[in-house]
Amino acid sequence: MSTDGSPTALATEPPPTPEVVFREYAPRIYHLARRMLNNDADAEDVTGEVLMQVVRKLHTFRGDSSLPTWLHRVTVNAALAHREKRASRARHETATGDDSVFDSGPADPPGAVRLSRPKAHHTTADVVLAAEQRAVIEKAVARLSDQFRDVFVLADVEGLANTEIADVLGLSLSAVKSRLHRARLRMRELLAPHFDHPEGDDR
């Protein structure tokens, strides 16, 4: 990595073109930002910002093996900075309870959409999510408060290790574990009505 955190030229492959970056990575950047910020317009701003950063630095890439990791970090940092700016603008408003694990909002009617419980031998790639199932999950994620949603999204959507999350978010490892614990319990609670309930399942 270079001093600014962008990948250094290690291989001899040519750098990816802006079109490749746009086609391959823009949706991932946008959806990650949208999950973290819970807002379409903010996610668009962050995606534009990240894409411009990437395009400016494309000449430093030789091969794109480190590009996804770098993009991930840049997107998370841009989303956090954007949220901070948004919070500053709204600082005259009453702060919400920082320790609340979920935002207020109406609960889904239980069982409105059924989520197929994945089989134990299925890999992640085997799980095909229908649009309405995706919507149920996204809605549950959106109901987590910011601090819990960040950790949950990075751990259980993006698949980062707890140590990586601590590094990206500037938290202690124990804080990451604690927030993830509570976020997972809340997500399980929010999604439980949508899962099929086989024998001996949780009540």
Place this chain on the structure above:
Amino acid sequence: MTPLTCDDLTALLNDILNDEVELHVRAEVEIHLGICPHCGGLVAACRATITVTRALPTCEPPLPADLEARLRKRCGG
């Protein structure tokens, strides 16, 4: 070793879900999960939740055409 309680199990939930339970505790966790339907259900439901949420990035929908056009314009593409 003292058998685990449900509270112990809940405290270990993250480590269980991350497959990071220390070796000497693993057998006790398995024993408790085998005899306690509540904790067994809790772990199964959390694992199922993680599995479906981890599937999200593998099937991200494409960007809406108007959003894609705005982003391309912004990036000079």
